[in-house]
Amino acid sequence: MKASTSDADPSETEVAFDVLADEHTQRILAAASRKPVSAQELADDCGVSPPTVYRRVDELTAVGFLDAEMQPTEDGNHYRTFETNVERIRIVIAEGSIHTDVKHGGDIVDRFGNLWHDLELDLHG
Template structure:
């Protein structure tokens, strides 16, 4: 079951049992066109970076920089995918289903809803 975590204090987002994402960092990531394209590309299933590069029609360095920022923010998780031919690659998956941002008297607050898997 998905869980929503309320903000702990202004400009912070409760993102998981032991993590906090800066609300301003989340807004900055969502303001970046390349980061939004990557989020869209991995929203349904985990994908390798080369698949993301092709789908987003972006350069490898651009995709890797954004994936690193998204991963550092705790929005993306990685796993290893092993193919039947013995090859393997790292895949990237979005950790959350939704995020809401609220600007109130106490500052910028966000809530993220974790995916079930």
């Protein structure tokens, strides 16, 4: 599904729609929102193959919807864990345009900034 926009960055909106249109991506985001999980855990939880998980997590990390972190193992190897970095995606349709407003997760400072941003939006439309 492609979105056409007039005054928003069309690439951000199109990316959000395209990424979220996929059922596997939705399941991965939901599973990784509980706690950091490995690709194998995502494959098991979501009922998809590991290659499918890797394709989706690459897309999700590239657009900032998923964070990846390396975890060391006792034998000196390592693996990545993934955690959802999105709290809310809002679709705004107004005055002949459509765009997305993505609220990313973060620490308390980020959350205060997001709260302030939301208050400004409520006050100014």
